[in-house]
Amino acid sequence: MDDDTPSPRNIVNRFAQALSNTVQAPVIWFREKVVEPNRKTYPWYHQKFRRVPTIDECYTDDPVCYYEAQLQFKRDKMVDNEILNILRQRFEDCVLYESPDHIRKCKPLMDEYEKATENWFIKYGDLGAYGNVIDAYMKQKHRMVWERRHGPVGTGMKEAPVEVEVH
Missing domain, CATH: 1.10.287 (Helix Hairpins)
Known part of the structure; x- marks a missing residue:
């Protein structure tokens, strides 16, 4: 959870935050630890598209x-x-x-x-x-x-x- 987000104020908000964390946490971890380190990054102006069949x-x-x-x-x-x-x-x-x-x-x-x-x-x-x-x-x-x-x-x-x- 980000440090700048305030803690939930009531039980409904806490439940929603906990549910959100259980769904988002694995996705965020997978993206940060697996996808991004293995991806070649190009600046937007040098993006290389593969040639497709004509x-x-x-x-x-x-x-x-x-x-x-x-x-x-x-x-x-x-x-x-x-x-x-x-x-x-x-x-x-x-x-x-x-x-x-x-x-x-x-x-x-x-x-x-x-x-x-x-x-x-x-x-x-x-x-x-x-x-x-x-x-x-x-x-x-x-x-x-x-x-x-x-x-x-x-x-x-x-x-x-x-x-x-x-x-």
Whole structure:
């Protein structure tokens, strides 16, 4: 029992306190002596989540796997958003610091930011605010089918092969 808690004043309060102690004491002891010494502690900003199976590895009748894949997708999107924010901030700082020569001196940062933006859009673009892991998977699938049929996205469609009749 904590030292700062006042002692019970009547028999009902004493009984309630005794009952509470008999239920809570083993739980508190187990947590303090067994669980906490054996747990790895991470600061909240460095918490490491284990990677879960992706949506393409889930069975169709496994809602728990779908849910875990969705949470993993949300975490990955938040990380990618922060990476973009950091790259954009670095470029803006470079422009402010290096002006008027920023076009030449900040070009590598701008190229890196543009490549990261392109990759972000390939993965998350056009999904909308409520896009989920299944939508992203279907987008990836459709992109792969397009690239197999027509070449890389942005290069235009392949011309249909012209059949030449031989007599």
